[in-house]
Amino acid sequence: MLVQPSVARRLGELARRRAPREVGGVLLGSQRPRAPRIDSYVELRNIADGGSAFRADPRELRSWIYPSGRSPSLAVGFFHSHPAAPARPSSLDSRAAACGYWHGIIGQSGDLRLFVRERPGTPLRDLDVRSEPELAE
Numbered sequence: 001m002l003v004q005p006s007v008a009r010r011l012g013e014l015a016r017r018r019a020p021r022e023v024g025g026v027l028l029g030s031q032r033p034r035a036p037r038i039d040s041y042v043e044l045r046n047i048a049d050g051g052s053a054f055r056a057d058p059r060e061l062r063s064w065i066y067p068s069g070r071s072p073s074l075a076v077g078f079f080h081s082h083p084a085a086p087a088r089p090s091s092l093d094s095r096a097a098a099c100g101y102w103h104g105i106i107g108q109s110g111d112l113r114l115f116v117r118e119r120p121g122t123p124l125r126d127l128d129v130r131s132e133p134e135l136a137e
Contacts, residue, residue, distance in 0.1 A: 002037040003112065003129055011041060012110030015081035021051030024080030026064045027104055031076050038102070038114075041079060053092070054080035077102030077114070087113040089124050097124055 015023055024046060029038040042064060048055035056078075064075045078101060082090070087107030089097070097103050103115045103124065115124040 008112045011106050011112055015106040019083035022054040022081050024054035026075050027077040027079055028074040029076045079104030081106040084108055087111050094124055
């Protein structure tokens with residue numbers, strides 16, 4: 001799993017700016033088997049009461065998963081922050097994670113970890129995240 005260094009850095013900065021509220025959004029990239037990568041992200045509005053959790057507006061989220069027009073979705077996953085906790089899935093995160101998408105969590109220190117649920121009923125698996133010299137954005 002490749003994450004562009006600038007993307008990981010900007011996600012950490014975004015989480016710190018929005019703290020103590022949780023922030024979240026959509027991860028964009030490619031899930032090609034030999035070259036899975038995250039190239040960018042889109043922040044979505046947090047409609048959760050109080051901001052101690054992240055909940056995206058369903059219509060806004062749907063527009064990224066099922067884009068209109070002919071272009072395929074570039075959504076490969078989702079992210080949210082844990083402003084007062086480590087980058088580890090909570091029990092709610094574990095229950096709510098959709099199969100086939102990457103789930104990024106930005107911890108209180110700004111670190112990004114990615115998880116995936118490969119099949120229904122299976123636990124989230126921690127993905128090996130690495131970064132290389134900046135790819136063309």
